[in-house]
Amino acid sequence: MQPLAPVFVARGLTKVYGAGDSRVLALKDVDLDIRQGEFIVLLGPSGSGKSTLLNILGGLDAPTSGTATWRDHELTGASDEQLTTYRREHVGFVFQFYNLIPSLTVEENVRLVAQIASNPMTPAEALELVGLSHRAGHFPSQLSGGEQQRVAVARAIVKRPDILLCDEPTGALDVDTGRLVLAAIAKVNAELNTTTAVITHNSAIAGMAHRVLRLSGGRIVKEEANPRRIRAEDVTW
Amino acid sequence: MVNVLDIKVARDLWSMRLQVLSIALLVAAGVAVFVMSVSNYQALIGAMEAHYRNERFADIFVGMTRAPLSIVDRLREINGIGIVEPRVAEPVRVIREDTNLPISGRVISLPAAGQPLLNCLHLVQGRWPDPLHPEEVIINAAYAEARAVRSGETMAVVLNGRLQGFRVVGTALSPEFIFATRAAVPLPDDRNFVVVWASEDAVASAFDMKGAFNDALMTLAPGAGPQHVLEEVDRLLAPYGGTGAYGRSDQPSHRFLKDELAEQETLSIVMPSVFFGIAAFLLNVVIGRMVEAQRGQIASLKALGFANRTIAFHYFKLVTAIALLGSAIGLVVGRWFAIGVVGSYAAFFRFPSLEAQLEPWLLVAATLVSVGAANLAAASAVYRIAMLAPAEAMRPETPPALHTFSWLQTIGSQRIPLQYVIAARTILGRPVRTLLTTVGIALAIPLILFGLYWFDAIDYMIDVSFGRIERGDAFVTFTEPVSADALYELRAIPGVLEAEVQRVVPITLRAGHRAYRTSATGLDSGSELKVLRDSALRPIAVPSDGIMLSRTIARQLDLEAGDSVTIEVLEGSRPVREVTVRRISDDILGASVTMERTALNRLMREGSVANLATFRIDPGQSERLWSRIRSMPKIEGSSVKALWFALFNETIGGMVVIGALVLSGFGMLIALGVVYNSARIALQERAWELASLRIIGLTRREVSAVIISELVVELIVAIPAGLLIGRYLIELIASARASESFQIPAVIDRSSYAIAALLVIGAAIASFITIRRRIDRLDLVAVLKTRD
Secondary structure, eight states, X not given: OOOOSEEEEEEEEEEEESOGGGOEEEEEEEEEEEETTOEEEEEOOTTSSHHHHHHHHTTSSOOSEEEEEETTEEOTTOOHHHHHHHHHHHEEEEXXXXXXXXXXXXXXXXXXXXXXXXXXXXHHHHHHHTTOGGGTTSOGGGSOHHXXXXXXXXXXXXXXXXXXXXXXXXXXXOHHHHHHHHHHHHHHHHHHOOEEEEEESOGGGGGGOSEEEEEETTEEEEEEEOSSOOOGGGOOO | OOOHHHHHHHHHHHHTHHHXXXXXXXXXHHHHHHHHHHHXXXXXXXXXXXXXXXXXXXXXXXXXXXXXXXXXXXXXXXXTEEEEEEEOEEEEEEEOTTOOSOEEEEEEEEOTTSSOSSSOOEEEEEOOOOTTOTTEEEEEHHHHHHXXXXXXXXXXXXXTTEEXXXXXXXXXXXXXXXXXXXXXXXSOOGGGEXXXXXXXXXXXXXXXXXXXXXXXXXXXXXXXXXXXXXXXXXXXXXXXXXXXXXXXGGSHHHHHHHHHHXXXXXXXXXXXXXXXXXXXXXXXXXXXXXXXXXXXXXXHHHHTTOOHHHHHHHHHHHHHHHHHHHHHHHHHHHHHHHHHHHHHHTTTSOOSOOOOOOOHHHHHHHHHHHHHHHHHHHHHHHHHHHTSOHHHHHSOOOOTTGGGOHHHHTXXXXXXXXXXXXXXXXXXXXXHHHHHHHHHHHHHHHHHHXXXXXXXXXXXXXXXXXXXXXXXXXXXXXXXXEETTHHHHHHHSTTEEEEEEEXXXXXXXXXXXXXXXXXXXXXXXXXXXXXXXXXXOXXXXXXXXXXXEEHHHHHHHTOOTTOEEEEEEOSTTOOEEEEEEEEEEOOSSSOOEEEEHHHHHHHTTOOSEEEEEEEEEOGGGHHHHHHHHHTSTTEEEEEEHHHHHHHHIIIIIHHHHHHHHHHHHHHHHHHHXXXXXXXXXXXXXXXXXXXXXXXXXXXXXXXXXXXHHHHHHHHHHHHHHHHHHHHHHHHHHHHHTOOSSOOOOOOOOHHHHHHHHHHHHHHHHHHHHHHHHHHHTOOHHHHHHSOX
């Protein structure tokens, strides 16, 4: 698939946590373009700044300096309300710890997002995409970790997001269940043309991406495109 | 080297400072109310005992027509008698230029040597009369203050029908006139009743009592029982017109004081103890949840190898620090309020010294209860968590067995927004926690109601006593019974709108070996200005013959309707009669004995006479009216309802209002603490979940709705439940505390329910605002990094 024009444009992103002696420079002057429908993997060790970058892209955090725009949305300097609207309308999140609501069933967790989206698919369709239709009536505590993460993917995609941001989606999973989750993410990217960014420190996943960005010490130190992508089923670690 | 866990205690206290402060204030409110009330009650008891001891209050009292002083030695010979103090005591009238109101009083002889042996005077101001100046007198401090009488002023006193001038040289307190009440007048008023202590010579010559006495005070010898002594005294004094010896329990001032103290006991001991108990329970609930919210930390400490004991000790330090902080604030504030409140008592309870007491056991007890309650809660929470495997405890608590309630899954199937489904499932999925929070909020409501109730009770008592029972605007008493035709004379006075007469006679009721000293009121049937009422406020008709008794008296004498009882009249020809008890009444205004007036006249073998008149007056003509009345013969004293109200508001009113305000203020503080902590802990436990909702795009308002709707549901259940519990507790306390001459009814006005409910709702709104602020500030990024 041929990538299109950039939808994400970041210039000179810098993020500093704390002040004085406890000052931590999480991102240093990062420039980044991400194109519509692109599958990107951000690789790097702990503390390299990849989560900070993803959080800024997802409207969860604001840079100390620099600019980040998504299409015509200026993310830097946006109010909390504007960022909430941005997340609500355009972004789907998948996190390492699933972040499901324990008192809602699988179907309800997905519907929770569907009810606030403008053009969602049905929760049943989303669950079908991740292969969990048969678990719709269960509570998260009744599911395995892999199943819970696939519910999180379904919840992220039910709104037909423009961007899918995944932070260590397989971090808490074993290989077999991790593959199922990755397959679900790849399927969404392919079938819905959803721009996808996956953070991982697991370089095996890198083979699935159109493009791999390596971060270290708050900078993008290496950027490479995959001439041939591997399927989720072939990922091993 | 400081223990790292101790550093954690300090840091935890600091990081939870608002929560710590609110819990400490909850403890402080409970401790303050308890300490203040108990120490004030002890101050009253202590002041009474000291006054009785220092001023040598007599044990036995007796009046007679006239007895020679030689009898005194025979009294002393009675086995069981200690000291005997003979004296002359007579009713007097006082004339003042600045008022037309008749002022009555008593003159009491002082021995030539100065202080009497018994019922000594505590000089408040001025000096002791000079034996060489028989015109010098001491008067009671209450009257002196009410009428602003200074030392050196002269006083026009009518003694035995003759006007005589006395010079006031001092004011004093006496243990027999702590409440200077006159049995016949319904509204005792310090302005219209005076006690004059004058030299033996002056009094004896005015009343023709040289070498004689008509009143005696006695003490019991150590170990002597009163019954035998009373009988012997009566036997000895019978030829001299003895009106029956009686002990302290029948002494008017003491009886009234005892009833007042019984009421104070309700306000000062029973209610504050219930209050403190509830506060301790709420502390238990709040601390329990606070510790449970640290589940992950406890599990981590356990996983690191800390023994359960060490962890428990760690939390012991944490909650003890909070409880001690609260107790310390409570003790200081309670002590401070105690001093202020005890000051408000001084206008009502006339004791030589009345100071807030603070006994060490009170400090220790209050502190132990709060520290104990806090640790009980903490220990059980730590125990519950420590019993789990560390790995299990480190995982966030999942709603227990949610899936087993299949009906829960159908709640809000499609239509209700899912944030409310989350709230509903949390409420139903953790019934014990929901119940505890709800009960906690509910129990804060009675604490507010306790205070408000006193306002309602006082309003009700005033309305009932003086709006529905004693309906006259003013009363006058006569020095001796006058023909009931005096009524026509009274009605003819311009400004008198309506008038009625009563016959009031001091009596002793006897049934078997039991006796009760009181007065009987003869009331005309169909009386409009005094309407007896039962506890449901229905008018009670006066029986045409026989007597009607209050239940409290009937119970003391073991009497029932239809029984016969002996009446010994203590004035005039002192007839002794058997009468039938026609009715036992549940009247609400003290204990009373009532007869039809003409029946009482027949019993007294007298014509149609009366010695008390009550009337409604035209306020515009009151000056002229009183000047006419004062000039009428045989007028003794008076009381005016409007003046009495003013006095009431200064004394009892002020005292109760302060107590009630303090009580409801602390109640509100506790309500705020409970509601805030419930909300705060709910937020703490659910921060992760709420942040997740924010991340996936729910707005602050939608996320706040989860926590706030949970609390709203709890409030909706808790408020009516709390109001009902409050009503029930107040009824329980009121019925358990009904005293002989005063029954505090369990009346709670609708406005008090509304105020209590609104205050809790106000506390809830304040908590919602702080919760909403915290939700607005939730750190979304931090939440992603940790599982809980």
